[in-house]
Amino acid sequence: MMNSMTRQALLTTLLLFVLFIITTTVSARGVYQTNDEFLNEVFSQQVPKSDVVWLKGEVREQVKSILGHHYAGLRIRYWMQNDRSAWILEEIGKEEPITFGIVINNNKVEQVKVLAYRESRGWEVKHPAFTQQFSEAQLKNNELDRNIDGITGATLSVRAMTAVVTLALYLDEFVSTQS
Amino acid sequence: MKFKRTLLATTLLAAMSTTQAATPSNEEIWQLLQEMKQELNAVKQQNEALKAQNENLKDQVEATEAKAQEATEAAEAVAVASEEAIKTAAAKDDKTSIGGYGELHYNNLENQGAGEDKDELDFHRFVLFFNHEFNDRLRLFTELELEHSLAGEGKEGEVELEQAFIQYDLNDKHRVNAGLFLLPIGLLNETHEPNTFYGVERNSVESRIIPTTWWEGGLMFSGELAQGFSYDVAATGGLKTSASSDYAVRSGRQKVSEALADDFAYTARLKWTGMPGVELASSIQYQEDITQSLDPNAGSAFLWEAHAAIQKGDFGLRALYATWDLDGDGPKAVGADEQTGWYIEPSYKLTESVGVFTRYSMWDNQAGNSSDSEIKQWDLGLNWWLDPQVVIKADYQDQDAENKDDEFDGFNVGVGYQF
Numbered sequence: 052m053m054n055s056m057t058r059q060a061l062l063t064t065l066l067l068f069v070l071f072i073i074t075t076t077v078s079a080r081g082v083y084q085t086n087d088e089f090l091n092e093v094f095s096q097q098v099p100k101s102d103v104v105w106l107k108g109e110v111r112e113q114v115k116s117i118l119g120h121h122y123a124g125l126r127i128r129y130w131m132q133n134d135r136s137a138w139i140l141e142e143i144g145k146e147e148p149i150t151f152g153i154v155i156n157n158n159k160v161e162q163v164k165v166l167a168y169r170e171s172r173g174w175e176v177k178h179p180a181f182t183q184q185f186s187e188a189q190l191k192n193n194e195l196d197r198n199i200d201g202i203t204g205a206t207l208s209v210r211a212m213t214a215v216v217t218l219a220l221y222l223d224e225f226v227s228t229q230s
Numbered sequence: 231m232k233f234k235r236t237l238l239a240t241t242l243l244a245a246m247s248t249t250q251a252a253t254p255s256n257e258e259i260w261q262l263l264q265e266m267k268q269e270l271n272a273v274k275q276q277n278e279a280l281k282a283q284n285e286n287l288k289d290q291v292e293a294t295e296a297k298a299q300e301a302t303e304a305a306e307a308v309a310v311a312s313e314e315a316i317k318t319a320a321a322k323d324d325k326t327s328i329g330g331y332g333e334l335h336y337n338n339l340e341n342q343g344a345g346e347d348k349d350e351l352d353f354h355r356f357v358l359f360f361n362h363e364f365n366d367r368l369r370l371f372t373e374l375e376l377e378h379s380l381a382g383e384g385k386e387g388e389v390e391l392e393q394a395f396i397q398y399d400l401n402d403k404h405r406v407n408a409g410l411f412l413l414p415i416g417l418l419n420e421t422h423e424p425n426t427f428y429g430v431e432r433n434s435v436e437s438r439i440i441p442t443t444w445w446e447g448g449l450m451f452s453g454e455l456a457q458g459f460s461y462d463v464a465a466t467g468g469l470k471t472s473a474s475s476d477y478a479v480r481s482g483r484q485k486v487s488e489a490l491a492d493d494f495a496y497t498a499r500l501k502w503t504g505m506p507g508v509e510l511a512s513s514i515q516y517q518e519d520i521t522q523s524l525d526p527n528a529g530s531a532f533l534w535e536a537h538a539a540i541q542k543g544d545f546g547l548r549a550l551y552a553t554w555d556l557d558g559d560g561p562k563a564v565g566a567d568e569q570t571g572w573y574i575e576p577s578y579k580l581t582e583s584v585g586v587f588t589r590y591s592m593w594d595n596q597a598g599n600s601s602d603s604e605i606k607q608w609d610l611g612l613n614w615w616l617d618p619q620v621v622i623k624a625d626y627q628d629q630d631a632e633n634k635d636d637e638f639d640g641f642n643v644g645v646g647y648q649f
Binding site (some may be wrong): 062 | 541618
């Protein structure tokens with residue numbers, strides 16, 4: 052049976068551990084990269100002027116089909132240069148919105164980044180080991196051309212990411228055919 | 231020949247005379263000039279008219295362009311305004327959220343000994359989640375459960391508070407929970423919504439050995455470490471088992487209901503999720519006194535649990551091992567000084583919505599003595615997801631126990647949902 056001194060020692064250790072954690076990183080909760088930082092990185096400091104896709108008609112319906120619900124907005128902004136397009140999209144995981152930054156090159160996924168993650172579980176999706184599964188992914192019948200392995204207990208975050216990447220591929224294709 | 235030459239000469243002469251005759255007189259020239267002047271005036275007038283029309287059209291085009299510009303600006307303003315409105319509405323609504331899960335079970339199990347068969351239809355669990363976000367860093371999670379449909383005196387069911395804790399973010403990687411929460415042990419303890427696991431009933435290894443579902447009141451720190459590792463450390467209330475239940479750990483759960491808190495418990499878990507589709511974790515727990523100092527024959531206890539959960543494409547595999555080491559003569563006398571269990575569960579997704587599994591489990595709450603008290607179980611079944619959050623399950627179970635009264639063979643069917 053543990054006596055009160057041992058218990059005190061244990062609790063003190065716990066407190067010190069907490070203080071250590073607090074003093075290490077103190078950055079804004081859940082924001083890993085701002086939208087501007089992301090765009091500057093993608094376009095090497097020469098960010099092109101943005102354009103918008105108006106969500107109406109067939110586009111609106113297709114977006115709903117990909118996300119499983121209507122996109123909350125009238126239009127989606129994007130940045131395009133030659134065959135490269137960058138998209139910043141938000142989608143709810145379980146309860147909180149996740150902000151994704153996606154780069155499409157030649158209608159294939161070049162990069163997927165989690166710019167902000169606010170859920171209390173499933174944070175693994177922001178790690179490269181996870182996002183790299185989307186590299187070179189393409190659209191196939193308005194769906195992603197591959198299976199994405201998930202995370203136990205965070206399937207909704209994975210589903211959100213898959214939906215958003217599919218959306219970016221679709222919108223990139225739409226914009227390319229328009230111009 | 232002569233005729234042709236004459237014809238040619240005659241034609242030429244005639245032509246010359248016509249031309250000579252065409253030379254107009256002064257009067258004719260004057261008239262021509264007058265006519266031309268009139269035509270010129272007419273053309274001038276037309277020109278003026280066209281100029282005027284042109285000016286008009288130019289004005290109209292300018293006006294149209296201006297309108298188009300206005301319309302574009304208006305559309306832009308509408309878009310911006312509605313986007314802001316949506317954001318504001320979302321921000322207001324999002325603070326409180328409701329969720330839940332539930333499952334209906336049909337058990338058709340034959341007792342292989344002298345015990346009663348289990349032929350039952352039961353709404354095993356009806357659960358409601360109420361969560362609230364106070365601000366960016368502080369939130370509340372609660373879970374209320376009704377088991378077996380009816381609770382109260384003489385009824386089969388219970389109403390239980392299964393979770394109620396405040397979560398505070400210390401920084402972007404570490405957070406603390408305070409209140410009543412699920413212990414970070416095993417696979418099912420924290421994630422047990424029906425659409426997240428195979429088999430109608432929760433597996434016996436986790437429910438008898440860990441013992442899932444297990445919640446305690448206290449304080450827990452959790453966070454991310456480098457390279458896909460994460461940790462949880464908790465200080466909570468402890469179990470209160472007794473000799474009358476052979477010191478079985480499951481009966482020791484106090485459920486934070488005026489729980490005796492003479493002796494606490496300390497839990498730590500290390501988890502690795504560095505590779506997509508793979509989870510490896512291990513938890514240890516130290517109980518200060520497994521009977522809350524009520525039984526002098528029992529003392530502290532130590533739990534060790536380890537598991538792997540893999541889902542790669544269509545193939546799935548879960549494997550878990552858990553073992554308790556109880557101090558004291560009391561548990562030792564009944565062989566409960568060691569309580570152990572393990573299972574292995576491979577699965578395969580036939581389609582996106584249908585998966586099949588098989589599981590082999592073994593557990594023993596009296597592993598410390600030589601009596602053959604272990605129970606083995608073999609399950610085979612399938613899950614059919616109507617939607618990722620709604621599932622129909624069916625499975626067949628075959629148990630094997632020394633004491634046939636503890637053996638139940640048969641099948642189970644269930645419907646479950648989560649939202």
